[in-house]
Amino acid sequence: MAAAYAALVSLTHTLDQILLHPPPTLHINFDRKQIQSLRDKAEYILEDFFKNYTSSGGNKEMEGLETMIGDAAYAAEYIVEFNVMNQILGRSSADREESSNFLFEAVEISIQEFLFIEKKLVKLKKDMQRPNNYYLTTTKASSSSSSRPLLPAGGKNNMVGFDDHMVEIMGALSTNESNLRIISIVGMGGIGKTTLATNVFNNPFIVEHFQLRAWFTVSQEYTYKKILLGLLHQINNTYRNAHEIDDDDDDYAIGDRLHKTLFGRKYLIVMDDMWDIKACDMVKRFLPDNNNGSRILVTTRLMKLAVDIGSCSPYQLNLLEKSQSWDLLREKIFAEERCPDELEGTGKSIATKCRGLPLALVVIAGVLAKSKTEEHWVSIEKDVTSAVNNQDDESCMKILLLSYNNLPIHLKPCFLYFAVFPEDHIIIAERLVRLWVAEGFIRQCGHKSLEEIGKEYLEDLIDRNLILVDWRLDTGEVTYCNIHDVLSNLCRREAQKDNFILSFARKLYNPDILTFMKITPRLSINGGKWKGTKHKPYTSQIPTRSLLCFSKGASTDYTARRFPLLRVLDVVDIYPKDEILQLINSRYVSCMCPMMSMSSSISRLWSLQTLVVDGELILPGEIWQMSQLRHVVANSIILPDPPPPDNVQKIILLENLQTLSRVADFECTEAVINRIPNVKKLEIVCGTTGSNCLRNLGLLHKLEQLYLELITGTRCCGEIVFPSSLKGLILSECKIPWEDMSVVGSLPNLQFLWIHKRELEIWEADNTHFPCLEELHLGCLNLKKIPSDFAEILPLQ
Template structure:
């Protein structure tokens, strides 16, 4: 909802000006009070009477949006003028203009406020005569995860599953393509994932991989995804420089002589198969390629028949699926059965629609009166052709969202179709856009994570990947939901993300504030020929620019109010970027034309919160002294930079404490002095590299790390040949008790020393002991250590031969990963008795270590622990 987002954002702007130690402008206190009262009043109105989808609501909220944006434009324009030299005094002509102009805006908003008072009076009279529409739990209230959030398979045809499994595992021996065909939202991907995860599939194939294709496919990215799926030891970094042909050749060599299964999810065109098929060898050993598609014609093109066609659910299966989503195993109360079945019928047998309605019903009051209201507002005559059949149901789910969740949901439309969306990216962009309302006791990132969980709970967004600590790492949005986001966002003038290039696009851009331009909309030729001559003359009101091209270009200076810039590749110089002094979030990927020297003018970015520049290579490190003049910074992610000591305190000059700073990656030779630690009190994530010998290393005070009481994730990587210096640094290494994740590399600690220093950390859940982190042939952890540890990685510690452990040593362990331990004699058999253990991975270790892993697996099978998964590989052919 654009109106609510604008109201909250102006509140943020006012707050940031007031909190800044040296604000670029000053605001009159009476004006701030009057404006804040009006903004709060209008927010409360929208929360109680949110947009219901009617044209009247669109029109009225459009007026609130436009009036609020006028205030936003006025304040931010004066800030930019002031920073660029528009005025030399906070009491000069520029400030007088701001004072007068702001009163005019306040008068306009007060007029709307009076209208709202009248509307509220009318609605309160009407609401006395109507039932409560929905009873939604507010964000932050206690709620258990709903059954709707699980991957429920109720309703899928068991016979269909058996037929597909038989086709995958049976004869003939020649390579086969197996298409699964059905409309969007019918459950093709769910069915394929269910089959893909079956033990019989894992046992029948030597190697398997999953790749998402989508409508706007990229052959190189598909090959990359297949390789990463085939070999868990590969990383995107290691494959980044390979061409499409080189990646394809690597796929071919990996699959050659092996029995493989490749799943290609959401294929739209025979063209992508024509470009990929040469990389999939026919080994005449029963290899299979399973494809999901909406297009029956594609199945005919591939195999000459319909393949396995998925049908809509009948009324009984629809009701069973809805019941399972809403009530789990408890079953539906008798008084809701009749009306519940009517609601299920309205979904027309589409599992996606049932899941969405299930998420809606879980969060609403479970009374016949409330369910009847929902049933009456679902239009049973929705167009049954193509994806439009779901839009009514999806729209209802959107309009049922609490008002504070609506901008978050709509914003998911900025991400490309089928993208594996990092949660960290979602969170920082929501924060930068300014539509998150603060909650007492929580930072904005925690608020964003709460909001995301609520959207997941309602099945509007799905969890795609979890990290080693089980925290959600990435999510996905179904293309039908994304379509809804883009349609509604464009109606509300919230996001402009054209899906098809058209001549009118340039004219439409002129009035937009958040613009998303992708290579799927503009070919590179169209972009170069049509948009660049337009000079990237984006409108002066644009606030967010998100685009991905092989060569992106900086917008013109007319877009001076820009506050979010996300670009895959940008051809420019740093000094040109920092002309946009209103930036809150700047994230750029690597390009050879990017000059990485940060100008001193960087500190003019008075409200910068996020600075992310992924260089993709190790260039010469640089210092970033301007960071101490940017108090609103929250996240800094760069490739190797020196974090300098803060400047000495000068009389009559503000002292900048970076209270908002939470992330610092990757800091080179961090001195960790007392004056630094005091000025970054709330740091949560820190990644340190010590790899260049300089005289200052002996001044490092790594014992001060223990004073960072909010630090949750720490990575320390040492690459120093000077043994005395390394020994000095490591001996002073102290860890705060707040740590939840720790990664060490080349620290060369003794095993006992590591256990005593690390094992006592009470909250530690993830420990990664990487290359040469520990030395010595034997590790004997003692009882009482590593009590909270869930994930343990030991990688490339060649000294380790004997490891003695039992279930009392790692009582909470869920995942154990061992890699490149050539001398390890065996994995302690007692590890298998840990009740929480779910997986053991042994890769490129000694033969005896792999044998012991299989003994643990066999032992657990004997005792009925079927949940424990053991994966072991010794060489390129696996075992």
């Protein structure tokens, strides 16, 4: 499902680029009406199919339709980009005309395939209109529904690390506030929410405190009637069993019975594993507020849901510390017995590798308990994640799969994309979002940029407790994130099953790997390198669209000759410039190179959005023709002035350009500034000549982050004007006149300020300056003091 959606969205991006932003200097020939027809059909399926259908649920017909959509979209985009590449690389007009004719014929075939799919969808709509049809999005049926019982087990479950939470929650349940209140517990799958709620529910104090208690596990498969009857069954044992549903009783009649049963009594209702706010809202309608301290306790994996329904801040459960992890593992294996000394070191190592997830610790404890020998434990230690996920009943994977199944379709490709990263890899959020954009996962919405939408997607995955935050700025923006190993394993399994991503972490000797690569658009290599490259299969061209290598030496065999249609190339190796210039359809290129001097041929990369070079990057004048550029980053960028306009060629604005990082001796002339009107992040390094016309920086009305560095001995030339849109400003060794520095304090949106190695002794500022400043970093060795009025800047942390 995720692969089909991603392929379709990516196709619409490619077609939009041809229709709306064709490269003006490359003269690509195509039939506009035909391309528009294909675009319309792709949009119809996006709107009609993916908005009305959530999961195949194991239905063969639906799975076949998903595959058909994905294959058709992938083939159509392949055809378009392949023929565009041939037209750009064509040596003669005859070659280009042949490619153009073939493009017309191939797109016509794609249109017919989409028409056939439309007919299938029409039939599907008729089927969906039948009563009790489980294809409807309102249905909660899922082939991976939780197998948890509707009632909690009696007694006390082992619980480590959450004692403080239990005390706080019991306090919230028993507080003197008389009105009906909802308390929510939130955390990732398997972190212990149900265990904590069970221990609270069965605690003798709570049993004594409430006259009536009832528990219902909602999960993803529920009906209102089942919930209401389940609660009634516990409260009144004389009422019919929850599984014996009488169709004659409607929801209102059952709810009214529940209301009358609870009226005037002090009760505790637990709704475990909540995924949908509608379920809570419906039940709450029938729960009387008796003003006697009654409570509702909800557990969920979704932070937004927990916040929306709760009467107070949710109780967020975090991963266990290392010592707590070992305590839980030891207790599950040995109970009250002592762990043998020869097993303790290995046991602690295994506990650490579970990364604080109680579910993983409980599952691995069952594996270790089967054989309490050093040999067995050492073998498990080598690959803990596989041992957790490869149990016969796959109980751990089933629980975690619920989180994936619950994702809206637009988030599923973004989540599965984490499969490209190695385990325990710290991911730069900015890089991740740029990759999502380059892969074509993100649909345009309103006036927001694709990157802004991508950041919202990432925050949504974090709120759903699928992604962990490693570092968040004081402004709230996520800078680094990662994914838990067991969820990473889930990503890789689902991505490979969907032919979405193929990832390797070892040497690749098997020539049969080519079979998988022919059907999988994305390849991730970590610590592996192809061997036996003399064999014929490895000299073949492979239709892989994305290649990411996370270890040096892994990408040396992955050349443009093997992957002519690559769109994403992200490697940590030195990659030949000539190879990059052959990747005509590339959208994202990141590599190492001490000095990369690009030729005019770079303008042939008609789709290039992101160029990242770990080294010096020398760009030609043709860079000003590349209207799709969004981010250009290097250790040092030599950027030529744009060519003067002529009467024939229209001036091309780089309206998509958002990041220009570490430009040496940037000439801030109006001609340059006008070409990059939407830049948000700009880094300038002034050399011995300085940078002229820095006052023109004030014309960059979208600029949010500015880094300005002066090489020792350099002075700024002329006045500096900062745009009012600035949110972050870093000044390094800048000998800026004080009158210009004082203007910094009046910037209305400035949240982050870093002044490094400036000859500043006395800072003149008052409490009207820096109205939004949250972070201030000073590296001024001669500074005697900072203004006392800084203490009155309320946002400053």
